[in-house]
Structures are given as C-alpha cells and as structure tokens.
Amino acid sequence: MANHIYESLINETHGVIEAGTGVGKSLAYLLPLIHYTVDENKTAVVATHTITLQEQLFQKDIPFLKEILPFDFNVEVFKGRSNYLCLRKWNQLIQGRGNHLGLVDNLEKLNRWVQTTTSGDYNEAPLHIPWELWSEIHCTKESCPEELCSYFPKCFYWGLRHRLNDAHLIVTNQAMLLADARSDGNVLPGYAGVVIDEAHNLEDVATGSFSHMINRSEFMIYYGTGAQLQNSLQGDVPEYVIQDLHLILDELIKEVNQYFLQLENLITDYNVPITEHNRSAFVQTSLVKHLKDIQGVLNECNIEEGESSSLIDRFSTFTDQFIGTLDLLFSGKDPSYAYWAEFKNGEPNLVAAPIEVGNILRDTLFEKTPSVILTSATLSTNKSFDYIQSQLGIEEISGLILGSPFDYEKQALLCIPSQAKNPNHPRYTHYASYLILHTLASAQGGVLALFTSYKLMDEIADNIYPKLNEVGYTLFKQGDGPRSSLIEGFQAEPRSLLFGTNSFWEGIDLPGDALKAVVITRLPFTVPDRPVTAARLKAIEDAGGNPFMEYSVPQAILRLKQGFGRLIRTKKDLGSVVIIDERIITAPYGAQFFASLP
Structure with a gap:
C-alpha cells in the first residue's frame, strides 16, 4: 500500500x-x-x-x-474556525461584561487560560465553556477583519494558518x-x-458541503454578527447609521420567527419536497427585503480603510450569501439541486442539495x-x-x-438461518425477534444487532424486553443514552446486547470477548425518503439506467461490508455474523453481496 x-x-x-x-x-x-x-x-x-x-x-x-x-x-492539525478563540471578541465581551459570562463556573480560571493558551483551541480549555458563551467568542469568517484587526499578530486561528505554510x-x-x-x-x-x-x-x-440551508439558528448567527458589528462601529460612523442597522436587524429577526413558525405548519412529514406545486407557500416572506435594506445601510458606511471597514465588507458578503441562498431556495431555478423542507433537531430547515x-x-x-x-x-x-x-x-x-491479515475462514462464521424471512413478510418482526434471542442464547451475550430503521429496532426491543428480564440480559439501545455510554456499558456487561442504526454500522471497535456476534436485521438499502436520494434515483432512470442495480445495490453492499467489519478487529477475535434477511440468498442480486464480503 x-x-x-x-x-x-x-x-x-x-x-x-x-x-x-x-x-x-x-x-x-x-x-x-x-x-x-x-x-x-x-x-x-x-x-x-x-x-x-x-x-x-x-x-x-x-x-x-x-x-x-x-x-x-x-505536522499541523487544522480544524474549522469555530474551534478557536477570537481575542478581539473575548476582550469586547470582558469590557462589556457580557451576560453569558455568568454561565462559566470559574471565570478567573477561563481568563487565565485565555492569557496563557498557545492554541486557543476549545477542546484544550481547562473547563467547560457553554455554547451560548463560546458562540460569542469563537472565530468566524463573517466577523474577521484579518490583517486589519488589532489582535491579528496574536490571533490563534491566523497563527495556525501561517504555520500551515511550513x-x-x-x-x-x-x-x-x-x-x-x-x-x-x-x-x-x-x-x-x-x-x-x-x-x-x-x-x-x-x-x-455543497448544499445550501437556512434555519432559525443560521439567522440568529447572522443577527449576532450584526449586533457585534454595531458595537465595533461606534464612533466610526454616524449614530443614525447604527440605529438604522439596529432597527432593521430587529425587524429581520421578527420576520425570521414568524416565517419559521409558518414553516412548522407546512412541514407535514419528516420532510416535504419543494416543487412548482407548493413553492408559492414557502416564499411568503419579506426576509429578502430586510436583507437588502441592511445592504443599503452598509453601503452608507463610507469610512477609511481599516478594521471597521473590513468588518463592514465581511458582513456585506455575509448578507449577499444569505440573499443568494434564499434566491436559490425560493426560485428553484437550478435543476441540478433537490429542494425540500425538513425538521432537524426539532427545528424547520430549508435545504437545496446537489443531485450529483x-x-x-x-x-x-x-x-x-x-x-x-x-x-x-x-x-x-x-x-x-x-x-x-x-x-x-x-x-x-x-x-x-488488499487482502485482510485476518483468517476469516477460521475466525468468523457467516450464518443465514433457515427461519430468515423477507422484511416484507407479515410476521417478519416476530421471526427477527426470535432469531435475535436465539443468537443471544447461543453466544451467551456480546451481541450487536444492526438495524436500518428506528421503527423496527423499537418494535423488536419491545418484543424481547420481557424475555431479557426473565433470563437476566441487559439491552443497550440507541437513543437511550449517549453513543459512547451505550458502547461502554455493553463492553462492561458480558450478559448484554446492543441495538443500533445508522452510525452503529461503522466506527465501533469492540475487540475480544466483548463482541461475539453481529446480527444484520435486513440488507441495508437506503430508503429514498430524502428528496436528494429520490432525485438521484430518478436521474439514473431518466438516463436510461437501472437505479436499483446502479445505485441502491452498490450502496447497500458497502454498508453491509461496514456492518460485517464490526466483528473481527484483531487476529484473536472469533465470532459470527448472522444475516436474518433471506433476500441475500433468494434475490438475484444476493450473489453480489456474497462476492463483496471478505
């Protein structure tokens, strides 16, 4: 290699x-x-x-x-700007005794870290910094005057950027x-x-990375950047300009709150594609007008080149980006994107994602x-x-x-039980519950069951809880706690099993006796419930291809390989992978899955 x-x-x-x-x-x-x-x-x-x-x-x-x-x-490690402290913002906050300073348990300790740190990296702070405070003092592109900043020679982020050159x-x-x-x-x-x-x-x-998205949080970041700009411009521009900026920003946030409240009523499912048939309902807002009014105020700030001038240019660019994103989302004029509205972390979002x-x-x-x-x-x-x-x-x-250093023929057993059913079988959940319990009994604990949906995972968990309590096994299920805590608990308790979806198919390393069997509940085909996935399948079909064989099957194969790879992590590991979806042996494409496994 x-x-x-x-x-x-x-x-x-x-x-x-x-x-x-x-x-x-x-x-x-x-x-x-x-x-x-x-x-x-x-x-x-x-x-x-x-x-x-x-x-x-x-x-x-x-x-x-x-x-x-x-x-x-x-060698240098390079993270995004938001990981680094901005000294200009910190000192402005200290001088103004910002409200969020009270969220810190030991302000003196935090201030000592600020004075002595050589990295300004959030992850190296000696105490927890609440996000409400960190969001006010971390570096952002939109509020950075770069070389014109008085703190530039000491800037953690730009110091690292310069070290990258060497x-x-x-x-x-x-x-x-x-x-x-x-x-x-x-x-x-x-x-x-x-x-x-x-x-x-x-x-x-x-x-x-190449998608465009707006939500209430993005607008709050924009508003906060504008509020910081107002403070920075004091004494450099006429007072009426600062007052105008303040008033329009307040009007913008009022409209933001009203608009996203309106979106909550429009998003009637997990996500709603935005098409020519319903687009008019999503564009009923004056957000673009307020943003253009802000641009008008910024254009009145004719000041000499310096820190304040650079901050105005940054915020003007930030405003242009918002206007451009809203124009793309509201017009839907670019056919290379899929458009939809969705709830994410309980908040409504508008998204435009590239199809290819x-x-x-x-x-x-x-x-x-x-x-x-x-x-x-x-x-x-x-x-x-x-x-x-x-x-x-x-x-x-x-x-x-490259071949594997592991001897899979001796270390791993691949099992497709005779009772395995097609997931469309009316009693599939019953059979899957039975087979997971049977695998658990055979392995005496240390079983990881991988799912493709929370619905199936929760149904099977409910089915087997009584039996688990009866025989003394502990179930760690995704959603019942932080991912790391579930994995640690599973490792520490020999008589246990772990249920997970999505992220649990990869990135879990459980060598030794902690993991004895992996159960694949169904072949991991991507459900085209996201509009961008549906658009990709349609693009293949429109081009005369077979979207299932050209997109869905290869994706599922890669996902299955990830799940299979959870089992054998060292040359001493032993265990079984149990696939309880009969399609791997009955469907015409099943041979491709077998051929791709180690």
Whole structure:
C-alpha cells in the first residue's frame, strides 16, 4: 500500500485503495506522504471523516514516526474556525461584561487560560465553556477583519494558518478539505497530494458541503454578527447609521420567527419536497427585503480603510450569501439541486442539495490536485471500484484491493438461518425477534444487532424486553443514552446486547470477548425518503439506467461490508455474523453481496 501511494504521488495520479481492518492503513499512507513531502519540499494533506481517527493520527501514529524516522518533519492539525478563540471578541465581551459570562463556573480560571493558551483551541480549555458563551467568542469568517484587526499578530486561528505554510503534512477533516475546494484553494496552502481516509463517507460529506440551508439558528448567527458589528462601529460612523442597522436587524429577526413558525405548519412529514406545486407557500416572506435594506445601510458606511471597514465588507458578503441562498431556495431555478423542507433537531430547515456531487468533486478537487488517494475498508463492490468512481467523479485511477491479515475462514462464521424471512413478510418482526434471542442464547451475550430503521429496532426491543428480564440480559439501545455510554456499558456487561442504526454500522471497535456476534436485521438499502436520494434515483432512470442495480445495490453492499467489519478487529477475535434477511440468498442480486464480503 505504501509503495502504491508513493508511486501515485511521484507520477501525479489518483488512487483508490481498499484495505481492511488490521492492514495498518494509517502508517501505510503516512510513511510515503512524509518521505515524499520532505524529499520534494512540498505539502500534503490527510483528510479523515471522524475526530477519533484524527486524534489517533496526531497522538499515536505521528509521534511514533517522529521517534523512528531519521529525519524531522512538520505536522499541523487544522480544524474549522469555530474551534478557536477570537481575542478581539473575548476582550469586547470582558469590557462589556457580557451576560453569558455568568454561565462559566470559574471565570478567573477561563481568563487565565485565555492569557496563557498557545492554541486557543476549545477542546484544550481547562473547563467547560457553554455554547451560548463560546458562540460569542469563537472565530468566524463573517466577523474577521484579518490583517486589519488589532489582535491579528496574536490571533490563534491566523497563527495556525501561517504555520500551515511550513508544514509537510496537514491533518484535517473531509469537510475542511472540501471547504478549501469550494473556495478555490483559499483555506489551505497549496498541496501536492491528499489522502482521504474513511473515503466511503466522501459522497455524503460532499453532499453536505455543497448544499445550501437556512434555519432559525443560521439567522440568529447572522443577527449576532450584526449586533457585534454595531458595537465595533461606534464612533466610526454616524449614530443614525447604527440605529438604522439596529432597527432593521430587529425587524429581520421578527420576520425570521414568524416565517419559521409558518414553516412548522407546512412541514407535514419528516420532510416535504419543494416543487412548482407548493413553492408559492414557502416564499411568503419579506426576509429578502430586510436583507437588502441592511445592504443599503452598509453601503452608507463610507469610512477609511481599516478594521471597521473590513468588518463592514465581511458582513456585506455575509448578507449577499444569505440573499443568494434564499434566491436559490425560493426560485428553484437550478435543476441540478433537490429542494425540500425538513425538521432537524426539532427545528424547520430549508435545504437545496446537489443531485450529483461527482461533477463538482471532479472540477474542484480531482482536476486541481496532482494526486488524490482514497482509502477505506469498504470502497469496492463485487471486487470493482466502478461505483465509487462514478459517484465521486474520478475518471482515471490506480486501484488496489488488499487482502485482510485476518483468517476469516477460521475466525468468523457467516450464518443465514433457515427461519430468515423477507422484511416484507407479515410476521417478519416476530421471526427477527426470535432469531435475535436465539443468537443471544447461543453466544451467551456480546451481541450487536444492526438495524436500518428506528421503527423496527423499537418494535423488536419491545418484543424481547420481557424475555431479557426473565433470563437476566441487559439491552443497550440507541437513543437511550449517549453513543459512547451505550458502547461502554455493553463492553462492561458480558450478559448484554446492543441495538443500533445508522452510525452503529461503522466506527465501533469492540475487540475480544466483548463482541461475539453481529446480527444484520435486513440488507441495508437506503430508503429514498430524502428528496436528494429520490432525485438521484430518478436521474439514473431518466438516463436510461437501472437505479436499483446502479445505485441502491452498490450502496447497500458497502454498508453491509461496514456492518460485517464490526466483528473481527484483531487476529484473536472469533465470532459470527448472522444475516436474518433471506433476500441475500433468494434475490438475484444476493450473489453480489456474497462476492463483496471478505
């Protein structure tokens, strides 16, 4: 794998590498990246999906390489702006004795940290900083005067941005990498190569990164930025300008509250597609008018170039972005997007998401970066990278599928019970409940059951609770507590089972006796309940393709491989994967699932 990556870097080609658990992916890509960047005096990027992997790289793998390699190299971890303290905002808050300061248990301790920290990183603060306070003092692009700020020489965020120029390796997340791609390279310094780990998530991350969304929270951030601007402009612009800005911002927030209350009545389901038939109901608002009025006030602020002038320009750009997003959402004029309204965390949202991200990634990332290497344990379907190439817009690659260091024939048993049924069977829930209990009894605990819907998970949980109480087993179910607490409880209690959906199909590492069996309750086909998924299926059909075989089946295969991969994490692990969906043996496409498993 290391040789393959080094050749890709030298030859400036793109690569896709599937390497299972236990191969040592991180060291296999860190070594060639470091050698290449030091030898060529260039910069490379590692982009992960999870913070857990970033921490593993920076706290374990990179320190190990620094100890054993005979040369020095520079590495920086780069997060989004919101992770870093803004000294200008902090001092403004202290001077004004902001209301949210009272939320901190020990203000003196927090102030000492501010005075002594070299990173300004939220995660390194010695005490909990409530979000209500942090949202007022963290860095934001929209309120940053950059070089014109009096605190710029001490700025934590910009100090890190400058250090990135001297780094051989930058460790960041996929969202930051795509933010750089979206901004035409204005976030990261130029880099010669990038390794994207956990790359099976890249399509979803790209969908989110290139989507447009508005909600009440976004407008509150806008309002807060405007309020901070008013304070910063005191003495630099006529008082009537500040008063006008204050009045229009208040009018805007009144309209925001009224509009999103109106949306709550329009969203009659989990999500509601916005089409030509119902669009008129979603555009009944004066939000755009208020934003344009704010632009008019900002245009009256004719002041000399400096910190205040830069803040006005930033807020003006912020306002333009809001107007552009609202225009896109309200007009629906771009057919390359899917439009819908939904509830998220209990709040109404309007969303426009790109139907195809492949073209965007090709234009912004793959064609502008000499070498991009994608790696994950699950990238191939039926021993081919055709699906992932098509979805991500990679035209030419150097592909590599590595075998596993684990002996699956001796370590793992794949079982499809004779009682397995099609999920459409009228008594499927009854049979699934029985088979999960049977697996639990055979394994004597340590069973992870993976679901594709909360509804089925809750129904089966209700079915088996009485039996579990009778025989003395504990059920840890997603939704009953924080994910980390559920996993810790499952590990600590031998006579237990763990129920999870979605996020539990990946990122769970339970080596040893903690996990003895994984139950796949149904093949993990994506339900086209999200308008962007439905739009992608329709686009394939309109092009004369078969959306089920070209999109749904490959996605489900990759998901099944993730779930299967929860079982064997070390060479000493033993266990069973029990699939209780008969379609894997009765459906014509079932052979593709079998062919893709290790």
